Amino acid sequence: MKVLPSLMIATVLAVQSLSVHAQNDPKRSVTEVADGVYRLQNNFHYSMVVLTGEGAVVVDPINADAAGWIKSEISKLTDKPVTHLIYSHSHADHASGGAVLAEQATVIAQSNAPDHIDSVKPTLRFDDTHVFSAGDKTFELTWLGPGHGEDLIAVVVRPANVAFITDAAAPKRLPWRNMGGANIDDWINQVRKIESLDFEIFAPAHGSLGVKADATDVRVYLEDLKASVLNGLKNGKSIKELQAEVTMEDYQDWGQYENWLPLNVQGMASFLIKTGQAK
């Protein structure tokens, strides 16, 4: 079929105006996932806001623009201040722009986080676990070990039993692209650590809400992917061949399956070659 040039131009213009619209007007939503526990969406990222009666506890500012919006949404829910700002980890796409939320807050990060996170200096650091109460809620913070970053933590809120989990796993969603050159064995151990925590609702920083069993599914996905890629490499297959052959069919309905599976395969293969496991 011949496509008329004018139609092609119209399509290009439509796509351009859509992307300009998206830049100016991020997709945002506020969802209460349990009593006083909210997920705030800014495009593909989520932060968590918890009302305690004493004020609000925020996990992840996302970026400066989002943080300003988060602050204004909090002011609609309570006239009390942000008492705690928690960083899930220091990666810039989750951790930028915290200053506006940190003004009156205890700022908490894992010990391996940098001295300042986008100009905000954490005032409370911990190695393995940190538990605190604020008003009617208790927060259990757990370092997940190295893997996706060096300073990644899980935040479990009680009594709601909600776990806020960033980047290491998300319900029914493939891990990010080529997994950023991470040690994927360590990453699998991070997911095991998540599985060892006591919670019911899995509130991820990307994608849809889930339950604790979704963490196990992600770990099994990573183990299945590793086994398939390792088997292929040991049989002399190239990464390109593996990208065509490793289809992970059981996960076809997961988010980002089409876009990220070839990158997941590439990331896993590179990791297995680099660590000498593919011999």
Ligand SMILES: [Zn+2]
């Ligand atoms: Zn990250």
